[in-house]
Structure formats: C-alpha cells, structure tokens
Amino acid sequence: MLRSWQFWTVMAAIGALTGLFAFAFTTDPKIVPSPLVGRPALAFALTELNSGERLGLADLKGTPFLLNFWASWCVACRDEARLLEAAHRRWGASAERFRVIGIAVQDTPDAARKFARRFGKTYFLALDTAEGDISLNYGLYGVPESFFVGADGVVRHKQIGALTAEVIENQVTGMLDTAKATQ
Amino acid sequence: MNAIRRPPPPSHWILPWLALSFYLGLAGAPVMALGERELEEKVQAITVQLRCPTCQGISVKDSAAAFSRQIRDKVRRMVREGQSEQAILAFFVSRYGEWILRAPKKEGLGLVLWVLPGAAMVFAGGLIGYKLLRGSRGARDATQGEPAAQLTAEQRARIDRDLRRFEEQI
Numbered sequence: 029m030l031r032s033w034q035f036w037t038v039m040a041a042i043g044a045l046t047g048l049f050a051f052a053f054t055t056d057p058k059i060v061p062s063p064l065v066g067r068p069a070l071a072f073a074l075t076e077l078n079s080g081e082r083l084g085l086a087d088l089k090g091t092p093f094l095l096n097f098w099a100s101w102c103v104a105c106r107d108e109a110r111l112l113e114a115a116h117r118r119w120g121a122s123a124e125r126f127r128v129i130g131i132a133v134q135d136t137p138d139a140a141r142k143f144a145r146r147f148g149k150t151y152f153l154a155l156d157t158a159e160g161d162i163s164l165n166y167g168l169y170g171v172p173e174s175f176f177v178g179a180d181g182v183v184r185h186k187q188i189g190a191l192t193a194e195v196i197e198n199q200v201t202g203m204l205d206t207a208k209a210t211q
Numbered sequence: 212m213n214a215i216r217r218p219p220p221p222s223h224w225i226l227p228w229l230a231l232s233f234y235l236g237l238a239g240a241p242v243m244a245l246g247e248r249e250l251e252e253k254v255q256a257i258t259v260q261l262r263c264p265t266c267q268g269i270s271v272k273d274s275a276a277a278f279s280r281q282i283r284d285k286v287r288r289m290v291r292e293g294q295s296e297q298a299i300l301a302f303f304v305s306r307y308g309e310w311i312l313r314a315p316k317k318e319g320l321g322l323v324l325w326v327l328p329g330a331a332m333v334f335a336g337g338l339i340g341y342k343l344l345r346g347s348r349g350a351r352d353a354t355q356g357e358p359a360a361q362l363t364a365e366q367r368a369r370i371d372r373d374l375r376r377f378e379e380q381i
Contacts, residue, residue, distance in 0.1 A: 160281035167306030
C-alpha cells in the first residue's frame with residue numbers, strides 16, 4: 029500500500045498530465061495570440077497595383093478596414109477571394125463606411141494582377157516590398173492572414189488562414205456598430 | 212652625341228607594380244572580410260534564437276522558407292544600422308509574441324520552464340538515492356539483527372524439523 033505522500037505525488041503527476049492533455053486537445057493550434065491585437069495598427073504606405081493610387085494608414089483615419097495579406101501562389105487565398113470582394117461591395121464600394129485592402133506578399137505585379145482579374149477583385153490591391161517590410165511588421169506567419177482594424181485605428185482581430193463569411197460578417201458589423209456608437 | 216634614354220622595359224616596372232597591388236589587395240582584404248564575417252556571425256547568433264514562422268521546429272537561421280529569408284535580411288539590416296541584439300529580438304517579440312523565441316525568457320512563467328526540468332531531475336535523483344540508501348540499510352539491519360529472537364517456539368521447532376528432514380534427504 030502506497031504511503032500517503034507517495035499517493036499524493038502520483039495523483040499530482042496524473043492530474044498535471046491530464047490537465048496538459050486537456051489543454052492540448054481543446055486548444056486550436058491555428059489560434060496564435062498576436063501582440064498586435066488591441067494595439068494601434070502599424071503604419072504602411074501602399075501603391076495600388078493598377079491605378080497607382082497611394083494609400084497610407086493616416087488616410088484611413090476614422091474608417092474601419094480589413095487588411096488582408098494574400099499571394100497569387102496561395103491556394104487558401106482563392107477560397108476567401110470572392111468573400112473579400114463581396115464584403116467590399118456590401119460595405120465599402122458604395123457606402124464608403126469600410127475598406128478592404130489587399131497586400132500581396134512575396135509576389136510579382138503581373139501574377140497579382142492576373143489573380144485579381146481571375147477572381148474579380150475590385151478593392152484596393154497593393155504589393156508588399158521585396159524585403160517584406162509590411163509582412164514582418166505585422167508579424168505574418170504565412171498567407172492568408174487578415175487584420176480587422178476599427179475606426180479608432182486599433183487592431184480588433186487577427187485571422188490566420190482563410191476568412192469565412194461568418195467571421196467577416198461578425199467583425200465588420202461589430203466594427204461598424206462601434207463606430208456608429210462613438211459618433 | 213646624346214645617348215637616347217629608352218624607357219625601362221615593361222618587365223622592369225610591371226612586376227613591382229603587380230606586387231604592390233597584390234600586397235595592398237591582401238592588406239585590404241582581411242579588413243573587409245572580417246567586417247562581413249562579424250556581421251554574419253551576429254546575424255546567425257540572433258536568427259538561431261528566432262523560430263521560423265512557417266516551419267516546424269526550425270530556426271530562422273536554418274530555414275530555407277521565404278519568410279525566414281526575409282527575417283534574416285531584416286536582422287542583417289538592423290545589425291548594420293547598429294541595433295543591439297536585445298532591440299532586434301524585442302522587435303520580433305513585439306510583432307509575433309514570445310512564440311517567436313525558441314527559448315523561453317528567463318522570467319515569469321518562462322522561468323518555471325527553465326527551472327522545472329532541473330528541479331524534477333534533482334527530485335527524482337533524491338528520491339532514487341533515498342530509496343537505495345533505505346534499501347541497503349534495511350538489508351544491513353536484516354543481516355545484523357537477531358531474527359531468531361523474534362521467532363516463536365513453534366516456528367523454531369518447525370525450522371529444526373525441516374532442517375533435519377533436509378539433511379536426511381541429502
């Protein structure tokens with residue numbers, strides 16, 4: 029028969045292991061906490077792929093926006109391409125209450141334009157620098173990745189992997205409601 | 212009659228000139244190579260501490276992924292700008308979180324991760340040592356004690372009986 033201290037040592041070890049397994053199996057490995065969430069969005073300067081229009085963070089003051097990092101070679105980016113365009117047409121194109129901004133990373137202008145034409149993208153598209161300055165500044169793990177930024181310029185949500193219609197709906201309506209409430 | 216002074220043949224001046232160029236080249240080369248080598252050593256010392264964002268368990272230094280290459284270039288630029296190792300690591304932690312560091316920080320919860328394996332080993336070693344010590348002491352006590360004194364008269368009689376039977380069978 030185990031003595032009392034031996035019994036409790038074994039029980040503590042079993043409890044710790046059970047806790048560890050429970051944590052591992054109930055945690056989604058795709059959800060990686062970003063230190064950027066809850067902090068002001070970081071500055072960027074972009075040039076539109078087709079029109080050459082310039083856009084910086086300062087130009088977006090007071091407007092909630094979605095910063096989507098993508099690439100023409102990225103398969104998962106195809107899944108969300110039409111959802112992003114739909115979000116742009118629903119909240120951005122006519123109402124100008126919300127903006128979708130796509131930044132192609134590790135890509136070429138021609139390949140990015142071809143991809144945009146194929147999926148009918150009409151929102152603001154730009155290329156990251158060859159050095160990946162914006163990607164590294166935003167702590168990218170890969171593509172696609174998206175940042176929802178509120179009207180106050182604070183990052184509300186970071187999505188790793190392809191966006192879904194539900195995530196876009198929830199985030200955009202949430203940001204628009206907050207913007208309306210603070211006006 | 213004036214003697215015509217001919218210029219020295221090329222073999223007279225080309226060789227010293229080449230030797231001088233070669234010497235100056237050699238003299239200058241180590242300075243340049245050392246600077247670049249030191250820079251690369253610093254870059255490697257920093258990038259080995261960073262986790263490749265798109266790989267599994269590989270450092271940025273050892274990864275061939277495009278993101279790792281960009282991080283290496285960024286670190287190289289930051290080192291050239293004169294930024295310290297701490298400042299560069301802090302930059303990446305502020306963008307990626309503590310996750311980007313391959314070794315946890317030696318403070319807060321990270322300190323527990325550093326101390327726990329050592330503490331567990333010391334505890335296990337102490338436990339094994341204690342058990343071994345107690346086992347050997349128990350064995351010594353068993354040999355040095357007086358077990359016969361603890362036997363009842365009936366047990367002694369049974370042992371004697373069994374021994375006699377054993378001796379008869381031999």
